[in-house]
Amino acid sequence: MASIERLEFFIPSNRQGKNGRKKGMDGMNEIVKQSRANSSWANIRKEANEMHCAAYARSAMRTAGWKTCDCLHTVILEFIEPDTRRDDDNIFAGAKYVLDSLCKPQVGDKRTIHKNGCGAIPDDDPMHVCLLCKRGKEDRNNPGIKVTIYREAENG
Numbered sequence: 001m002a003s004i005e006r007l008e009f010f011i012p013s014n015r016q017g018k019n020g021r022k023k024g025m026d027g028m029n030e031i032v033k034q035s036r037a038n039s040s041w042a043n044i045r046k047e048a049n050e051m052h053c054a055a056y057a058r059s060a061m062r063t064a065g066w067k068t069c070d071c072l073h074t075v076i077l078e079f080i081e082p083d084t085r086r087d088d089d090n091i092f093a094g095a096k097y098v099l100d101s102l103c104k105p106q107v108g109d110k111r112t113i114h115k116n117g118c119g120a121i122p123d124d125d126p127m128h129v130c131l132l133c134k135r136g137k138e139d140r141n142n143p144g145i146k147v148t149i150y151r152e153a154e155n156g
Contacts (some may be wrong), residue, residue, distance in 0.1 A: 009060035012144040028093035050116035053101035078136040078146040087140040
């Protein structure tokens with residue numbers, strides 16, 4: 001039985017400016033600002049970002065018939081920004097909550113790790129993920145993240 005070796009989907013941004021225009025996904029500046037202002041708010045925002053990303057990943061997995069395997073995955077995150085104002089290092093910090101949302105939830109000693117994860121990949125450690133982040137072409141009307149997951153072919 002042949003398995004699907006690539007999964008692709010788009011996660012639209014869940015941020016809006018005061019003027020109602022869509023903004024790029026949370027990056028380093030937003031994460032630091034939230035954690036300095038109120039650590040509870042930062043945790044709530046991280047969880048909201050993970051659940052937002054996981055919902056789109058689950059839908060794509062269901063549509064494609066994607067099954068999790070315990071192998072190496074190449075994850076390519078293409079960040080689509082509304083303009084060129086933010087630096088790449090700020091934008092790519094958003095990879096944290098995207099990868100966490102793709103992981104399979106794991107029960108630890110005292111807590112569940114990746115509790116909002118959809119299970120597209122087993123874990124985001126170096127044994128399971130090779131990450132590539134890049135900037136895509138700007139799109140003022142539809143910023144977000146294009147996610148492509150490749151996996152090694154399973155042998156027998």
